[in-house]
Amino acid sequence: MAQQAPGVRIDGLTVVYKTSAGELPAVRNVSLTLEPGSITGIVGESGSGKSTLALSLLNAVQPPGRIAAGSVEIDGLGDVVGLQGEELRKARGRHIGYVFQAAQNSLNPLKTVGKQLLDLGRSHGVDDLRGLVRDAKELLGRMGLDGARVLDSHQHELSGGMRQRVGIVLALVLNAHVVVLDEPTTALDMITQANILKIVREVHAERGLTTLVITHDIGVVAEVADRLAVMYGGRLVEQGPTREVLGAPRHPYTKGLIKAIPRLVGDIDEARALPGRPPTLATVPKEGCVFRERCAARLDVCDTVDPEAVADGPRVVACHAVTVKEHA
Amino acid sequence: MSATLIPETGSAAASMRRNFWRGVWRVMRRKPSRMVGVVIIVGFAFMAVFGPMFYPDHLPGDTNAITKPPSWEHWFGTDPQGRDVLALVVTGSRYVLLSAAVTALITVVLGTGLGLFSGFKRGRWDTVLMRITDMKLTIPGLPLLLVLATVWKFGNPVQMGLVLGLLGWGGVARAVRAQTLSLRERGFIEAARGLGLSTSHIIGKELLPSMAPYIAMNMLIAVTGAVYAQVGLFFLGVLPYESNNWGVMLNLAVFQAGAMITPYALGYLLCPLLAILLLTLGIVLVVDAMDEIFNPRLREE
């Protein structure tokens, strides 16, 4: 069995997509460490590269994309980027669990959940299939579902929240200790969303996991994550302990994001949308800061020099304006 | 005028059209074979319109050259009456393509009209119309035509085209209905209504232009089927032999001149066969191009 709670170190990761305009980076020079046993949240708008980053953890970037540089070191597994063929296949599911977006159909519509569970077991050479089914039932029960019934159901007979829980079970049942959740609560209603997040937190603690949550919803991150990383235009612009980042954001983009959240109490006009639009693959600036077009604190240097990610204690920020202030 | 009132939709439709033609050009350029398809079809159209003008109404038969293999004088040989096979194919193309044109007209008009009506009204009318098209699509076409051949003589290409058109509009109607419903689902029609546009404007200026490609593609498929069906009917010999049609040639070549037993009549058989194959090739290439233009999923950059 894999040891408990492995750490994950992403270093200098760059993922490019082949387009008619050449290879364009969707993730550029991203470094991020997932501490063993922590929950890290990545927030960003759609197109920020966060899903591509999540797929990179399984070395599963889909063509026409490819990992162009960098490494993803996982304790007990090595550099995932270097894995190939059978080795890579066995790592997926066994060591790294991936939970699909709730709105997506991650199950074969023609087979019952139970049969797909058995397929999963056979794929990973599990000898004790009965034990596997027992584990799955237990996990399902743990999440408030009737295990036997769910295993006997087809995808179309399950609600969105149930499917999501099944997805989590399939990611965990082989004892994977690194779990990636891609938009785990999108398309779910508020109550189901709260339930799923509670389950994520509990299971994480019980099983000793290292968890990465990808979302566009800062609320979700605030709820579950120990650490928060903010992505914009393929770059990691700010990261740090969740409370600190949310309480005192440093990067202008993080500030803008937080300001854009309407509060339940207080004036709706206080919520201010960020001006402009997030860049797409084709419109991301080739040089300089990716955020400068929408930035209130823009400097001359932003046009030409890509800001380095600078660490300050547990916090990392990539912004010229912040660095200048600190050095002044 | 409406363009100034609703600059958004107007320009959207215009740019859609512009993008469309640009897409057509790109797809054509990417595979030159598709250009060939267009050339073939245009060539056949010319042949049907102008070809017969070069020959007398009744082709002269040379009794000294009956069922001859290809030679310099007769490129594809002669038929059992000593007529030049190539001349027969050229003069026969008029019947084939004229009736195909009539079929095309009817399938487009009936299919589009009924499809739009069905997709727009929905409800009971829709159900009834779709049941009818279902039924039409289910009744085996060729056997039905054979049975009809006992009543109609199909001496006139227009008559043939009419019958094939009346039997063949189901596919276009289904495609148009599906398109209308899908545009409706996307809020296209409601939005236009909300802007105060009349139904005729919505149909004429918004729906039809965006659907034209589907209509064209389904029409082409219907027409191909119609060409095969009419040539096939004549080939089966259930219709009078006086008509000038490739199918009559095929029938006589196989069952009278014995092209499948003796090599002498091969030219007689092969020339109309090649004409059909070439026409098929042209249509396949054009449909392939259209498929890629309107089916972005197949378009792999």
Add this chain to the structure above:
Amino acid sequence: MTIIARRLAGHLARGFVMILVVATISFFIVNNIPGDPMAARYEKLIEQGMSPEAAAQNVKVLYGFQPNGTLWQQYTDYMGGLFHLDLGVSVSRPGTPVLDVLMEATKWTILPVLAGTLLSFLVGVILGVYAAIKRKGKLGDALAISGSLLHGVPQYVLAMLLGVIFATLIPILPADGPVDILFEPGFNAAYIGSLIEHAVLPVATYALSAYGGWILAMKSSVVTVLGDDFILAAELRGMKRSIIFRYIARNAILPLFTILALSLGMLLGGAVFIEKIFNYPGLGLLLINSVNDRDYALMGGAFLLITVAVVVANIVADLFYTVIDPRVRSGEGAS
């Protein structure tokens, strides 16, 4: 179960209407034959000294209704006869009930067409998967083009080309009739060998002309499934390639089974050209001959039989779909 029952009831009702429509078409065609052969025959029989009643009875046996009734009476006569499976008597084969002639011909149609359909289905589906997986390469292109061309070429052109090549230019296969008349019919090697030899060209033609449709349908179905989320999900869960392949194949082939059932229904009327060209005495050739002989009872019977097969296949296809697709079974998916 109730859903299946409800669907079945709907299909039966629709099938019934369809058969009614086709029978009505046959009736009106027989009723509107130019030159009115019915009246001519009636008068001829009376001239030959038959009593009017006997003459009317004779005509009724031939055409299914009496020449001098009202239109409605003729119609109900005709339909009444049909529901008793009384398809009348063939003119061109005196003394033989139409039903017997049809059954004899059906035998010759079903076997070759069934063989051709299944062969093309198997080959087309397998190659369709390759065409989809290798769709960016040369092999995929070649497969797709072969499919489009064979799908586009009319059956009779294919039949004639094969006939010319293998019966005229390189005469290695017979292209005339179902069996050599030299051999004694029965269960002996020579006869069966001859049967098989004669079936090669018809079966090959049928298979080749159907293959294009299968490969194209399977290719597009696989391409659709490959884009589905659950395939990526299975990959990310580290499922074995063989299992993922099965997931793809099973989901992609599902819609094709419906088409297969439908095309099996079309098979009775599907070989008209092949039977004519290779002089194969099936239902298609029978239909053509009955049209040429103006044998209306036989013609109407053949047409009706062909249509009934389609209707039945429609019902079977739908029920089959209900059984293999769990989404339909529980009444959620659209038809």
